[in-house]
Amino acid sequence: MWILLPGDLMADYYSVITNRGKELEAEALAGGSRIVLTKFVVGDSNGKQLKPDPAQTQLVNETFRGDISGLAASPEQSSQLMATLVLPPEVGGFTVREVGLLTDAGELYAVANCPDIDKPAGGISVNMQFRLAVSDTSDITLNVSTGDGLFLRIDQDLKEIKVRGETAQKVARESIGAVASTSIGFNNGSGWYKIATVVMPQSTSTAVIKLYGGAGYNVGYFEQAAISELVLRAGNGSPVGITATLWRRSPAAANEVAWINTSGDTYDIYINISQHACWLIAQYDYTGNANVTLRSTPEYSATQPASSTNGKTYTLYNSLMPPPDSYPVGAAIAWPSDATPAGYVLMQGQTFDKSAYPLLAIAYPSGVIPDMRGWMIKGKPASGRAVLSQEQDGNKSHTHTARAQDTDLGTKTTSSFDYGTKSTNPTGGHVHNAYGHMDSSGSRSGTDFALADGGPGATSRDTSNSGVHAHTVYIGGHEHTVYIGPHGHVVIVDADGNAETTVKNIAFNYIVRLA
Structure with a gap:
């Protein structure tokens, strides 16, 4: 005070x-x-x-x-x-x-x-x-x-x-901690404006220009309450020039920065900004070996000035300008826990409120999150399947050839043995019948034996029962041979494996972002 x-x-x-x-x-x-x-x-x-x-x-x-x-x-x-x-x-x-x-x-x-x-x-x-x-x-x-x-x-x-x-x-x-400020207007529509002329020696110097306000003027368009910060740095003269960096915090802030070396250590600084960027506040400061002259009514060009050198623009991410999604809403994310992070849910086939999560509804118009438990993700084939369609486990159709190797064991000799002399059973007693014939002329035929009656005609008689006897058979030492020629066998393949087709794996949950 x-x-x-x-x-x-x-x-x-x-x-x-x-x-x-x-x-x-x-x-x-x-x-x-x-x-x-x-x-x-x-x-x-x-x-x-x-x-x-x-x-x-x-x-x-x-x-x-x-x-x-x-x-x-x-x-x-x-x-x-x-x-x-x-x-x-x-x-x-x-x-x-x-x-x-x-x-x-x-x-x-x-x-x-x-x-x-x-x-x-x-x-x-x-x-x-x-x-x-x-x-x-x-x-x-x-x-x-x-x-x-x-x-x-x-x-x-x-x-x-x-x-x-x-x-x-x-x-x-500097003595009272104040920063120079002035009002500035970019009144000619979208394009490039020469915002300042700076003197920056190559013995390392720094200048900053900060803009409050941005493109837009409608009530409720909060993005227009933007902040843009220009940071200018000169190097050591090798090479000669400056480094110009623009830091953006709002979509309505300045978009790009460029500079032109007009002579020696003097540079004109240009920014690109959208239309309706009127009545902004500009603050600036610089090191003791530099100088900034701010233009309250900057020169306008619809296109970037020729021979200008582009600076670099960086976005300071915030709730107004969030970073691009590494995973778009709807993408399944592998997650190593049963506890989900805030704003995410497990993918378990549940329904969701499409009005509350419109971005998720774009990915899943049915309002149902796929059930990813026990399922793998497969790239959609070029044809024949719809996105999000399921395919059961199975092996690709194929055939097998199987055979037992052909073998030829040739002729094999059994082991030798000797049964010695063996006797047959004492049976076989029997009689024979013999007959003779004499015709009327006395001619005879048949067995010549004395007939009971000497007249012509036929007669027969049995021999006496005789011949019961036994035989002996000699079975000496000997061998047998068995021929086993070329041949094949029937092969039976028994079932083996897991209950489903799989690969080596580690179990993760799949989660999806709600938005």
């Missing part, structure tokens, strides 16, 4: 040089010395407003003492001295009604009264500007500590900084 002290306030509040201060001025003028101001003091005047008195050598009731942060002559009035005083956040619990400036010897040089300034303990710092009319500002100097007490002197509208040029303005911004 900034407070202006006497000099710009009403006549009831003013500053005076103390009697001792006037003595010091006279001594400085006579002896060619200088008055060195180092400290300031504030007090509460014991709870009431008092007029400053030149005879004072101290405040009525001092509450805080600190280092003077800045001291300079006013650019409007050369005889007016301006001192910057800072009450840091950690002090407070009092009201400021009186202020004084001290020399390096601790003597009160000037004193002023002011309207009540409440300084709470903690939370904020209070910056005060003490203005004092002096006879000759050249006789007064400031001895400033180099610690936290060093603050930039500031006027009401920063005119005194502005007139000192861009370098002074940059130092001022």
Whole structure:
């Protein structure tokens, strides 16, 4: 918080040089010395407003003492001295009604009264500007500590900084942590705009340009509240040039960046952005050895300028600009757990709400997630099958040839043996019949034996029963041979294998993203 002290306030509040201060001025003028101001003091005047008195050598009731942060002559009035005083956040619990400036010897040089300034303990710092009319500002100097007490002197509208040029303005911004900003408009439709001219020495320098807002103006089109960041870097001169990188955070942000080296270390910077990118805010900053001149009304070209060099565009992924899906919604993903991650489900043949998950419905219009338990995925053949159709397990149709190897064992000899002499059974007794015939002439035929009757005719007789006997058979040692020629055999192949056709595998679940 900034407070202006006497000099710009009403006549009831003013500053005076103390009697001792006037003595010091006279001594400085006579002896060619200088008055060195180092400290300031504030007090509460014991709870009431008092007029400053030149005879004072101290405040009525001092509450805080600190280092003077800045001291300079006013650019409007050369005889007016301006001192910057800072009450840091950690002090407070009092009201400021009186202020004084001290020399390096601790003597009160000037004193002023002011309207009540409440300084709470903690939370904020209070910056005060003490203005004092002096006879000759050249006789007064400031001895400033180099610690936290060093603050930039500031006027009401920063005119005194502005007139000192861009370098002074940059130092001022850096001193208070500010970044230069301006409004900028890309009013000619989609295309290329020369947004800035930069000077970037090849001894390594950096410049940044940040755009707030993007293409679009309709209420509810949130993408137009875009952020685009350009980061420019110069190298070591080998090769000569710059590296230009655009970082996008929204679809309505700038799309591309390019640059042209116009001369030496000077480059024109171009961006490509879509139409309706009006009234954007641009912030920029650069290192001490560089410079950025931003174009509030950039030059327009429908096409990329000739001879320009392309930079690189990167997308900062976020909920507005999510990264491209590594797995599109609907793709089956192998997952090594029974617990599914958020936003995914196991593929078990269940139905889903197509209105709640429209992207999943594009993959599965039936509203049913395939049951992948126990199933493998196979690339769809060129013809003959529909996507998501099932095929049962089985072997490809084929034939077998089988044979037992042909063999020829030739002629084999059995083992030798000797049964010795064997007897036959004592049977076989029998009789024979014999007959004879004699015709009338007495001629005979048949067995010649004496017939019982000597007359002509036939007669027969049986021989006596005789012939019961036994035989012996000799079966000596001998061998047999068996012929086994070439031949084949019938082969029976027994069933073997698993219950289904498979390969070596590890069991995973299949999951699918819900979207």
